[in-house]
Amino acid sequence: MSVAALPSEGAGRAGLRLSLILLLAPALLWLGLLIILPHIQLLALSLKVKLGPRLYETGLTNYTEFFAESIYWSTLIRTAFISIAATALTLLIAFPVAYYIAKMIRGRRKNLLFVLALLPFWVSELIRTLGWIIILRETGLISLGLQWLGLIDQPVELLGNDAAILVGLVYTSMLFMVVPLVTVLDSLDDTLVEAGYDLGGNGFAVLREIIIPHAMPGIVAGCIIVFMLTLGNILTPALLGGKNSLWFTDQIFQKFIVRFNWEQGAAFGFLLLIVSSLVVWIGLKITRQSLASTMT
Amino acid sequence: MSPAPDLDIRGLVKRFGRFTAVEDVTFTVPEGSFFSILGPSGCGKTTLMRMIAGFSRPDSGDILIKGNSTIGLPPNRVAANMVFQHLALFPTMSVAENIGYGLRRRGHSKSEIAERVERMLERVDLAGSGPKQINQLSGGQKQRVAIARCLVLEPALLLLDEPLGALDLKLREQMKVELKQLQAKLGTTFVYITHDQSEALVMSDQVAVMNAGRFEQIGTPQDLYYRPLTAFVAGFVGNSNRWRGTVSAVGAQTRYAAEGGFELIGQAVSGLSVGQPVDLFLRPEAITLSRGTDPEAAAANALVGNVQSLLFDGGNSMAIVAPDRGGGSITVALPQTGDLADLTPGEPVRLSWSAEQVTGFAAASAA
Known part of the structure; x- marks a missing residue:
């Protein structure tokens, strides 16, 4: 009987392999066609140097130009620093919110608050950013409110500066920080916190020695997501920062669309990728986390 | 101090x-x-x-x-x-x-x-x-x-x-x-x-x-x-046989009529009066079990019955005995010496225990 069963077993294994390939196919196609292939093409494009119409040679000129022109590299550094600041600010604001949702309340109110944190994301980012414009502009809510209170005697413009960009970026990123933090804090056993107090710890010691080490994978995951989203954001800095925004994605956009210099744009795209990977790598080293541990 | x-x-x-x-x-x-x-x-x-x-x-x-x-x-x-x-x-x-x-x-x-x-x-x-x-x-x-x-x-x-x-x-x-x-x-x-x-x-x-x-x-x-x-x-500490019953006589010893239909003799307890409902407790390990068909004359409490089932659990082995008179069953601990290791269900046995082993408490009025 077992002998008779062998051929069909072999056929079953082949069928299993086929279904595995079919199951993986969408993910592999997505990775290959939409991520790996375009990046290879961009890399090739970025190494092309335009000599004249339809005349190219291979070289690093597109990259050396970036370092030669201070406006380019200073914009990239500025973009990275504001993104790091926005990420840190988002973490500072989101942590208490997430702790409150995960630990301080129970049942229906917990779900309600979670949905409330989610609700702004049902509206598109464009509309949300326009909302901030309405609040921050010269004839906006804050300006009018301060005048009405008599604290200022003429309209004040709050748009077009780094603070406005930060406000918009933090607001846009909140959810992506709150969700991983709530998840990781939910899994923190309450008795660990109680034991922390019982053994003589005050609130600060419990936070530093027990809650934060436990939440570290969620903190790192949230920070990576928020940093990447912020660094790659183009809408919020453009709308809230105005002409002064000097955001690196905006320069990439300019190269591709306005100047039609795809070679230079591709090189800038790669530089952004390198900087963001570098910052994430340094962040993981500092917090002694691995990418794998933050994703589980 | x-x-x-x-x-x-x-x-x-x-x-x-x-x-x-x-x-x-x-x-x-x-x-x-x-x-x-x-x-x-x-x-x-x-x-x-x-x-x-x-x-x-x-x-x-x-x-x-x-x-x-x-x-x-x-x-x-x-x-x-x-x-x-x-x-x-x-x-x-x-x-x-x-x-x-x-x-x-x-x-x-x-x-x-x-x-x-x-x-x-x-x-x-x-x-x-x-x-x-x-x-x-x-x-x-x-x-x-x-x-x-x-x-x-x-x-x-x-x-x-x-x-x-x-x-x-x-x-x-x-x-x-x-x-x-x-x-x-x-x-x-x-x-x-x-x-x-x-x-x-x-x-x-x-x-x-x-x-x-x-x-x-x-x-x-x-x-x-x-x-x-x-x-x-x-009831909570240790194992017990537990019955409801009433006090049938007070004096040097207290007699109880248990719900199963048999009589239990316990020590004198102050504060109990005849006819009062009580909860009765008797520990399985306080009962002496032996083979035979006639009750032990010397013990305060003695009865005969048949082994209904045996619950073997090493040192905690129990026998459930159905008394001849009255209904219900009594759980009895088997002696550790192995004397009765060959006991089989259906065998006639006799049980006896002293008056000190029977504990009676006035039943809660709500029950």
């Missing part, structure tokens, strides 16, 4: 809305003793423990540790430390960091912390395990780390909240002995809460039996087993 007891609880009350979780509990625990609070789940023992540790405040009453009231103190300033039910070891720290946590909070120097942690590890037989991670330890080792983490702070009182509950049976038996030896060696006062009577009886100097927020009886394990003061204690 004798020194203040390590723990002195006076008239403690805790209510949650209309529900009274702890009702007027008063007791003292002398220095260096092992005190257990035994009760079914939901009896309020965890609430009581959390009030002692400072996690919740009593509605009235006072808690004194070494003579000082702890009411209103936050848990990090109460001189009692707690071993949690699931131990609550910090998974992000090594064994040594776990044990050193409390010392770091007190601001001791690094070298002193390292030295005291190592000494504590030796005392709980875990020398050299400091750098290990928590998940590398066995269940019993985790237990000892959880205790060491508290004891390194030299607390006046160690509270243990059913710490053996999560262990498997073999390890639990072993840890019972280990905990008792550890307590004797260290001399720290232990207050241990459990729903497992065997844990309480084996380890404790004193046991308080708790039911529905009240203490039913405080006494040595022997007191609770041989001289229960209430029907609840008689």
